[in-house]
Amino acid sequence: MATSASASLSKTIKQQYMELPQGDKVQAMYIWVDGTGEGLRCKTRTLDFEPKSIEDLPEWNFDGSSTYQAEGSNSDMYLIPAAMFRDPFRKDPNKLVLCEVQKYNRKPAETNLRITCKKVMDMVADQHPWFGMEQEYTILGTDGHPFGWPSNGFPGPQGPYYCGVGADKAYGRDIVEAHYRACLYAGVNIGGTNAEVMPAQWEFQIGPCEGIDMGDHLWAARFILHRVCEDFGVVASFDPKPIPGNWNGAGCHTNFSTKEMREDGGLKVIEDAIEKLGKRHEYHIRAYDPKGGLDNARRLTGRHETSNIHEFSAGVANRGASIRIPRSVGQEKKGYFEDRRPSANCDPYGVTEALIRTCLLNEEGEEPADY
Amino acid sequence: MLVCFLFLFTNVGSAGCLWRVRKMATSASSKLSKAVKQLYMDLPQGEKVQAMYIWIDGTGEGLRCKTRTLDFEPKSIDDLPEWNFDGSSTYQSEGSNSDMYLIPAAMFRDPFRKDPNKLVLCEVLKYNRKPAETNLRRSCKQIMRMVENNHPWFGMEQEYTILGTDGHPFGWPSNGFPGPQGPYYCGVGADKAYGRDIVEAHYRACLYAGVQICGTNAEVMPAQWEFQVGPCEGINMGDHLWIARFILHRVCEDFGVVVSFDPKPISGNWNGAGCHTNFSTKEMREEGGLKVIEESIDRLAKRHMYHIRAYDPKGGLDNARRLTGHHETSNIDEFSAGVANRGASIRIPRLVGQEKKGYFEDRRPSANCDPYMVTEALVRTCVLKEEGDEPTDYNK
Numbered sequence: 001m002a003t004s005a006s007a008s009l010s011k012t013i014k015q016q017y018m019e020l021p022q023g024d025k026v027q028a029m030y031i032w033v034d035g036t037g038e039g040l041r042c043k044t045r046t047l048d049f050e051p052k053s054i055e056d057l058p059e060w061n062f063d064g065s066s067t068y069q070a071e072g073s074n075s076d077m078y079l080i081p082a083a084m085f086r087d088p089f090r091k092d093p094n095k096l097v098l099c100e101v102q103k104y105n106r107k108p109a110e111t112n113l114r115i116t117c118k119k120v121m122d123m124v125a126d127q128h129p130w131f132g133m134e135q136e137y138t139i140l141g142t143d144g145h146p147f148g149w150p151s152n153g154f155p156g157p158q159g160p161y162y163c164g165v166g167a168d169k170a171y172g173r174d175i176v177e178a179h180y181r182a183c184l185y186a187g188v189n190i191g192g193t194n195a196e197v198m199p200a201q202w203e204f205q206i207g208p209c210e211g212i213d214m215g216d217h218l219w220a221a222r223f224i225l226h227r228v229c230e231d232f233g234v235v236a237s238f239d240p241k242p243i244p245g246n247w248n249g250a251g252c253h254t255n256f257s258t259k260e261m262r263e264d265g266g267l268k269v270i271e272d273a274i275e276k277l278g279k280r281h282e283y284h285i286r287a288y289d290p291k292g293g294l295d296n297a298r299r300l301t302g303r304h305e306t307s308n309i310h311e312f313s314a315g316v317a318n319r320g321a322s323i324r325i326p327r328s329v330g331q332e333k334k335g336y337f338e339d340r341r342p343s344a345n346c347d348p349y350g351v352t353e354a355l356i357r358t359c360l361l362n363e364e365g366e367e368p369a370d371y
Numbered sequence: 372m373l374v375c376f377l378f379l380f381t382n383v384g385s386a387g388c389l390w391r392v393r394k395m396a397t398s399a400s401s402k403l404s405k406a407v408k409q410l411y412m413d414l415p416q417g418e419k420v421q422a423m424y425i426w427i428d429g430t431g432e433g434l435r436c437k438t439r440t441l442d443f444e445p446k447s448i449d450d451l452p453e454w455n456f457d458g459s460s461t462y463q464s465e466g467s468n469s470d471m472y473l474i475p476a477a478m479f480r481d482p483f484r485k486d487p488n489k490l491v492l493c494e495v496l497k498y499n500r501k502p503a504e505t506n507l508r509r510s511c512k513q514i515m516r517m518v519e520n521n522h523p524w525f526g527m528e529q530e531y532t533i534l535g536t537d538g539h540p541f542g543w544p545s546n547g548f549p550g551p552q553g554p555y556y557c558g559v560g561a562d563k564a565y566g567r568d569i570v571e572a573h574y575r576a577c578l579y580a581g582v583q584i585c586g587t588n589a590e591v592m593p594a595q596w597e598f599q600v601g602p603c604e605g606i607n608m609g610d611h612l613w614i615a616r617f618i619l620h621r622v623c624e625d626f627g628v629v630v631s632f633d634p635k636p637i638s639g640n641w642n643g644a645g646c647h648t649n650f651s652t653k654e655m656r657e658e659g660g661l662k663v664i665e666e667s668i669d670r671l672a673k674r675h676m677y678h679i680r681a682y683d684p685k686g687g688l689d690n691a692r693r694l695t696g697h698h699e700t701s702n703i704d705e706f707s708a709g710v711a712n713r714g715a716s717i718r719i720p721r722l723v724g725q726e727k728k729g730y731f732e733d734r735r736p737s738a739n740c741d742p743y744m745v746t747e748a749l750v751r752t753c754v755l756k757e758e759g760d761e762p763t764d765y766n767k
Contacts, residue, residue, distance in 0.1 A: 003402075003403070007404060007407075011404060011406045011407055011410075012406070088414055091414075141399075147399060147400075148398060148399040148400055159462065160433065162435065162457070162460035162461060163435035163436055163437045163456065163460075163461065164433075164435060165434055165435070165436055165617065165620045165621055165624060166620045166621075166623060166624050166629055166630070167397070167398040167400065167401065167536055167623060167624045167626075167627050167628055167629050168398075168536055168629045169624075170400070170624055171398070171399065171400055172399075172400050172403070173400065173624065174400065174403045174405075174407075174408045175403070177408065177411070177412065177483075177484070178407070178408050178411035178412070179411075180421065180438070181411045181412055181414045181416060182411055182414060184414070184416045184417065184419050184440070185414040185415065185416065185417075190440060191439060191440050192437065192438050192439040192440055193437065193438050194436075194437030194438070195437075197460050228411070231404075231407050232403050232404060232408075233403075233404075234403075305457075305459070305460075317468050317469060317470040317498060318468070318469075319457060319459060319469050326455070326470060327455070327470040327498055328455070328470075
């Protein structure tokens with residue numbers, strides 16, 4: 001099987017060590033987004049106390065020349081704790097700490113999209129923007145082939161796998177179950193899971209989260225997924241089109257609403273928002289994957305339940321459109337809408353910020369406004 | 372020396388390759404470390420509850436599932452919210468108008484994630500809130516409500532075959548056949564019983580879940596097994612059987628094998644798989660009930676084709692491969708009944724013939740039948756005394 005050598009190490013031996021009491025010491029694992037805008041990095045430090053809130057956690061630094069973020073001659077970068085979670089791998093009292101990255105001169109690193117997202121979210125806090133993101137991903141073996149697929153061929157065509165059950169339909173459910181429980185333990189706001197259309201493809205949903213929490217919880221959930229897969233000896237891929245041809249891609253459909261949209265008559269506000277989005281399609285496409293649209297170009301073809309990357313469309317219960325209004329929202333005339341364009345490897349800070357800028361701050365044109 | 376060698380590899384972990392002396396057709400998933408998984412499943416989940424919603428897809432045989440987190444433990448079915456799903460991915464709708472609704476119908480404890488988590492069997496509605504084509508529960512419930520006072524009881528004997536991921540029956544030689552049928556029915560021993568672990572695990576999981584499972588046995592074909600669900604009154608029969616089927620799929624997934632409800636998985640001199648349905652009403656169970664049973668059988672005889680159409684998801688085409696008149700089946704084109712006769716369409720158990728009351732067994736339903744449709748057909752013909760080729764529309 002294409003699982004890692006690490007996965008074959010004795011978990012019994014490891015468990016003996018993990019059960020050793022740790023006294024007053026606490027392990028805090030600092031996590032950050034690297035220079036690719038998609039990759040996650042982590043390192044741990046010992047604390048003499050259990051942090052109760054994010055303010056208790058000290059700043060730290062790391063070697064940015066080893067993470068595609070700095071030159072060797074001037075490589076120190078700063079880690080600023082931003083969101084704290086319980087650690088499902090080392091368990092209480094240990095913590096996972098999601099961090100922002102700053103360059104040597106204290107300016108945000110290029111792939112630190114959290115800082116402007118937070119600023120924009122603060123500007124619209126009284127509108128209570130809620131998000132729910134549907135993270136799709138594919139499980140691969142260490143050979144890069146989708147997990148459970150025959151090594152020298154393909155499974156039967158798509159149809160029976162979506163929400164499927166059975167060894168011939170669901171590939172790798174253990175990972176999904178473990179990830180779900182780990183997120184619940186950690187305090188990540190995981191709303192659900194399902195098997196996806198392509199075998200070995202799965203989805204989890206994070207939300208509803210308000211404002212900056214959406215990005216924080218989704219990045220933490222992604223880290224936990226990578227770490228769970230590492231334990232099982234397989235790999236999680238957020239590539240938007242892992243297998244070319246008649247196989248579904250992987251997206252990160254983003255559900256969005258404001259207090260106004262959720263109240264009576266909210267459908268009108270939703271329709272206004274969609275109209276604004278309709279005029280700013282290219283700006284959003286650039287914000288919806290880490291390569292300014294190039295990754296999504298392989299996925300948004302107009303087939304396999306996607307819209308075409310060159311056209312903007314919207315419709316009730318229409319999974320071939322850029323924006324889908326759920327049927328129940330169309331009926332109740334209030335609620336939320338779903339932007340189906342973001343790629344699985346999008347930066348949720350970038351996505352949620354773009355939606356706020358266009359729909360709430362009424363921005364227009366190709367570039368984001370500089371406040 | 373050999374003992375030490377094996378002991379060394381015991382500690383290498385569940386993915387250690389040298390244990391497998393023979394390549395098995397079990398899934399890659401089943402070889403993932405269950406020790407690792409167990410560490411995660413032991414994590415406390417606080418106030419959150421996982422509810423797995425289960426429904427029947429557009430084939431009328433396939434089951435689908437997805438999970439949502441709740442902030443509370445549901446105590447009854449009424450606590451569970453409606454949900455929806457993408458019907459264009461389950462053979463149930465077009466992509467341009469794909470939202471379909473999930474309406475919780477029956478709740479069970481989750482034997483995979485354990486308490487407080489739940490399995491929730493759902494009805495499916497189309498975008499316009501009308502029942503989906505394969506939502507046969509809706510009309511079954513209506514019919515059962517009409518005959519509540521007759522207290523219709525059912526017991527269904529679900530046969531199935533365990534296959535490897537290569538589609539070949541589990542445990543069969545990869546390029547041949549086992550010895551002919553004879554020693555396998557209720558057999559014991561590695562040369563007789565193929566895959567008992569699945570049966571044992573499924574039984575316990577059903578008991579935990581609250582499914583009314585009343586027994587199991589090995590069947591005539593090797594790798595074929597049977598479990599019985601019942602006695603269940605009214606709509607419960609369909610609910611409990613569908614959940615028992617879901618649990619079986621999920622247990623087999625964990626073991627890395629596949630369960631098939633195909634009515635004739637191997638052609639030739641190998642038994643098919645049915646879902647014999649035992650049926651009685653309060654009248655039949657009381658003194659003199661045998662007369663009511665015989666009257667019911669007369670009615671069934673006059674409506675054979677209607678029942679055949681109701682007894683598999685393809686209007687009789689699947690059963691045509693199984694109901695040949697051989698291998699303890701009746702011929703699909705003929706209706707027959709008899710005491711203790713396993714070659715008949717309807718069998719009256721000998722004990723019932725002696726006590727002159729009890730129940731009877733309809734041996735025609737296919738293993739992949741929809742129990743809602745089967746139980747509804749029996750009630751329509753025997754209790755509501757319908758006649759003719761079409762079911763009566765009571766809404767008119």
